[in-house]
Amino acid sequence: MDQAFGLKQMSNSGSGAQRRKIGRPPVVISVSSGKGGVGKTNVVLNTAIALRDMGKRVLILDADMGLANIDVMLGIAPKYNIAHVLSGQKGIREVVVQGPKGIIILPASSGTTELLNMGESEKLFLLEEMEEFGDEIDVMLIDNSAGISDNVLYFNIAAGHRVVVVTSEPTSITDAYALIKILVTRHKIKDFSLLVNQVRDMQEGQRVFKQLARVTDRFLGALSLDYLGCIFKDENVSKAICQQQALIEIYPESEASRAIREVASRILNMVNSRGEVKQDGNIKFFWQHLFLAWGKEG
Ligand SMILES: Nc1ncnc2c1ncn2[C@@H]1O[C@H](COP(=O)(O)OP(=O)(O)OP(=O)(O)O)[C@@H](O)[C@H]1O
Numbered sequence: 304m305d306q307a308f309g310l311k312q313m314s315n316s317g318s319g320a321q322r323r324k325i326g327r328p329p330v331v332i333s334v335s336s337g338k339g340g341v342g343k344t345n346v347v348l349n350t351a352i353a354l355r356d357m358g359k360r361v362l363i364l365d366a367d368m369g370l371a372n373i374d375v376m377l378g379i380a381p382k383y384n385i386a387h388v389l390s391g392q393k394g395i396r397e398v399v400v401q402g403p404k405g406i407i408i409l410p411a412s413s414g415t416t417e418l419l420n421m422g423e424s425e426k427l428f429l430l431e432e433m434e435e436f437g438d439e440i441d442v443m444l445i446d447n448s449a450g451i452s453d454n455v456l457y458f459n460i461a462a463g464h465r466v467v468v469v470t471s472e473p474t475s476i477t478d479a480y481a482l483i484k485i486l487v488t489r490h491k492i493k494d495f496s497l498l499v500n501q502v503r504d505m506q507e508g509q510r511v512f513k514q515l516a517r518v519t520d521r522f523l524g525a526l527s528l529d530y531l532g533c534i535f536k537d538e539n540v541s542k543a544i545c546q547q548q549a550l551i552e553i554y555p556e557s558e559a560s561r562a563i564r565e566v567a568s569r570i571l572n573m574v575n576s577r578g579e580v581k582q583d584g585n586i587k588f589f590w591q592h593l594f595l596a597w598g599k600e601g
C-alpha cells in the first residue's frame with residue numbers, strides 16, 4: 304500500500320463526476336461511544352468504504368490513541384502523522400495513507416499532543432493545508448478513542464455531526480449517556496445520532512434507542528437524538544478483523560455489511576438534508592472550532 308499518497312491522483316483515478324460542486328463543503332462526522340470496544344473503528348472503516356461506493360470521497364481521521372485503531376484493522380503502518388505536518392516536515396498529502404477502495408486515512412494519534420501545544424502560525428498552516436485538502440473530499444469521519452477525554456470532547460464539539468455508537472450492555476448505555484450529558488450540559492451541543500451495534504434483532508436496536516432517548520429527554524431537556532439504525536452481531540466482523548481486511552470488502556453480503564450500507568445511506572440523507580450547506584459541518588470550521596476549544600482550555 305502506498306505510504307505517501309497523492310490526493311490529486313485519487314481524484315483523477317476516481318470518476319470525475321465525484322468532484323464536489325463548489326459551495327458544498329465537506330461534512331465532518333465524529334464517531335464516539337463512551338465505552339471502549341463497542342465497534343467504532345469497525346463502523347467508521349466500513350461506513351467509509353460504503354460511502355465511497357456511493358461515490359463520496361471520504362477521509363478518516365484516525366484520532367484513536369489506543370491500540371485497536373484503523374491502521375491495525377487494515378494491517379498498514381503509516382510512517383507519518385499530523386505532527387509531521389505541524390512541524391513542517393511533511394505536507395498533508397505525504398502524511399495521509401490510502402485505504403481500501405480509495406478512502407484516505409489521516410493518522411492523528413501520536414500527533415494529538417502536538418496539536419494541543421500549537422502556536423498561532425502552526426495553526427494557520429494546518430488550517431491552510433486542511434482547507435486546500437478539503438476541496439478533495441466530501442465526508443470526513445473521525446474515529447475517536449473510547450472515553451470522554453478532552454480530545455474526544457474537542458473532536459465532538461468541532462464536528463458538524465455526532466454519531467454515538469452503543470451496544471445493549473448497560474455499561475455501554477450509561478457511558479454513552481455520560482458522553483452526551485457532558486456535551487449537552489458543558490458545551491451546549493444539541494444533536495446526536497445513535498447507532499446500536501452488535502444486536503440480535505431489530506427490536507433490540509429500537510429498545511436501546513428508546514431507552515437512551517427516554518433518559519436524555521428526561522434529564523437533559525430538549526435535544527435531538529436521531530436513530531441511525533442497528534448492526535447485527537455478526538461473526539464475520541471478527542473474521543475480517545483477523546484477516547486485516549475491511550468486512551464490507553471481503554464479506555459484502557454479511558448481515559453486518561448490509562446494515563452498514565444502510566447506515567451509510569442514512570448518513571448521506573442526513574448530510575444532504577441538514578449538513579452540506581451548513582458552515583459548521585465543514586473542514587475549515589472543524590479545525591477552527593477545534594483550535595477554539597483547545598484555546599479555551601489552555
Ligand atoms: N457487529 C459486530 N458483530 C460482532 N462483533 C463485533 C461487531 N462490531 C464490533 N465487533 C467486535 O468488537 C471488537 C471491537 O470493535 P472495534 O475495535 O471496532 O471497537 P472500538 O469501539 O473501536 O474499540 P476502541 O474503543 O478500543 O477503539 C472487534 O474486535 C470485533 O470483534
Ligand SMILES: [Mg+2]
Pocket residue numbers: 343344345367371372446447448
Ligand atoms: Mg477503535
